[in-house]
Amino acid sequence: HNLSQPRLPALTLTRTITKMKAFAKARALITSTIVVSAMQSSSFSVPTATRWYYHRAKLPQTTIIKSARIGDDVTETSATNINHASFNLSDSTLKSSDVTRRSILKHAMLSASSTLSISAIPSKADAAVGTLPEFSDTNAIFQSITIDVTDKKQYDDTISFFLNGFEGCKVLRERGADGGGVVKDAWLSFGPETLSIPSTFTLPVSSFAEYGGHSSIHLRYDPFSTTPLYKRSSGEFNNEPAPGDSIAYLQLGVPQYRISQMVKYGGNVLDAYGWVNVVSPAGLPVRGIVGIRPDPIMFLAVNCVDVAKSEEFYDNLGFVRQEYPYARLNQGQGQFEPPQPKNSVYVAPSPNSMGILLLQNKNRRKAIIPNPVLRSLNVVYAPSDGGNNGSDAPNLDPQAVDPSSLPISFIPQDYFEKEISLTSLRR
Incomplete structure (x- = not known):
């Protein structure tokens, strides 16, 4: 200068x-x-x-x-x-x-x-749930939902509805499929449920669908049940609404969905403008979005009488506020995926597991009607004392009920992994 x-x-x-x-x-x-x-x-x-x-x-x-x-x-x-x-x-x-x-x-x-x-997660266990790095921050995950079905055709149609309607969905596990008048179970998912890295997964060749930690939809058919939980309308097309409003929808983010296949197997398509809202043949509301997620089962949206009270309830279970998940790049700003609903709260035990979206009921004075097809929300956890080693069956009955009357079950991780090994289909 x-x-x-x-x-x-x-x-x-x-x-x-x-x-x-x-x-x-x-x-x-x-x-x-x-x-x-x-x-x-x-x-x-x-x-x-x-x-x-x-x-x-x-x-x-x-x-x-x-x-x-x-x-x-x-x-x-x-x-x-x-x-x-x-x-x-x-x-x-x-x-x-x-x-x-x-x-x-x-x-x-x-x-x-x-x-x-x-x-923020209360009552942390000494060890994280599973061995996946994604779950190293928590001792529990929201792993699955269980849906009750009381009709064999409805059970088969629901499986076909998910497998053919949502790309990538498959039956991973079964129990009681050989007949004999016993309760039949099927676990539908988009990838392995195990809480460890599968031996077949190899970076960078393998896809998300081969990695562990996927959530699942558990269908349970009891042939001895006599009361229908959901009955489709008569005629060629089903237009029967869900049998309750406690569940707003189960959101799936998939590369492709097929509305024709949903209708073919008894789904009631409510609307399909940018994304699809449909009632499954079993009576579970589902929202499908075209997008990419590591796990396409994103979250369960729940209608609440009071969102604050519901959030407090789930906070006591270790579900804390997380960033709302999206399946598309524009994060709810386009015409193919909606933004996070106003005044809603998204909670999950881990940012990498399935979560729960708490929605304020539109009519605060109207009581929420529980959807009877939902048997339970299933939380897999790591017991603080080492817990169940898989040799004894734990109590899998719902042990808590949230303010929207949704039952919640708790499954020790060792028992969960043992069940996977016993019921997995050979491929």
């Missing part, structure tokens, strides 16, 4: 210095940004489904990031055809051995220094 030249005014000088600092920071950011090709990089590859919708995810309040070495700043790609994932790595690298299914994209947006407390 030539001192003989007139000096810049103080305000102009301050702005100039600020711009210079911003430029230097931007230049450092650009030069340190590494574009990792999902198809060409030898040190780190991103599974196909990973490249879609999770690079915008924010860190939920109960998450602890583990087993990753990544820098402070992260940038996302702006390309329309997402074939590359952009990371800003400082003095360290991210290796494939440090990466899990969901952590790949968490680490792509978050610093490893963003370690948050999990004190």
Whole structure:
């Protein structure tokens, strides 16, 4: 600087210095940004489904990031055809051995220094539930819902409804399928339920559908039941509403759904403008959204007389507020996925498990009618004392009822894993 030249005014000088600092920071950011090709990089590859919708995810309040070495700043790609994932790595690298299914994209947006407390979860067990890194922050997960069916055709139609109506859904487990007048069970899911990494899963080749920790829909048919819980209307098409309003819907985010197949197997399609709302052949309301999720079973939406009281109830069970999940990039701002409903609260025991969306009942003066087809919400947990070793059957009957009259069962993880091994279908 030539001192003989007139000096810049103080305000102009301050702005100039600020711009210079911003430029230097931007230049450092650009030069340190590494574009990792999902198809060409030898040190780190991103599974196909990973490249879609999770690079915008924010860190939920109960998450602890583990087993990753990544820098402070992260940038996302702006390309329309997402074939590359952009990371800003400082003095360290991210290796494939440090990466899990969901952590790949968490680490792509978050610093490893963003370690948050999990004190919000009450009565923590000594050990996390299962061995999946995604569940290392909790001792329990909302794993499944059980639906009662009292008619064999309705049972078969409900299975066909989910398998043919929602891409990727399959029957993972069965019990009593050989007949004999016993209670029949079927577990429908979009991937393995086990709380560990399956031996067949390999990064970066395997898809989300081969990873563990998936939620499920448990159908239970009791041939000795005489009272129908849900009866479809007569005629070619079913137009019978759900037999109660305690459940608003079970939300699924799938790559594709088929309305014709839902109707074919007895589903009552309520509307299909951008997304589909349908009553399943068993009487369970379902909402289908075209999108990508690590686990397509996203959450159960529940109508509440008082959202605050329901939130307090679930908080005592370890369900805390989490960021509302979306299945599409625009996060509820487009015509194919709605935003989070106004005045609703989304809670879950873990940001990576299925959750519950608490909705305020539109008519506060009207009592909520329980949907009789819902037998229970099922929470799998790790007992604090080591608990059941799988040798003895625990009490699986509902042990709590929420303010909307939804029964809740608690299943020890050892018993849960043993049941998976006993009832899984060979493939």
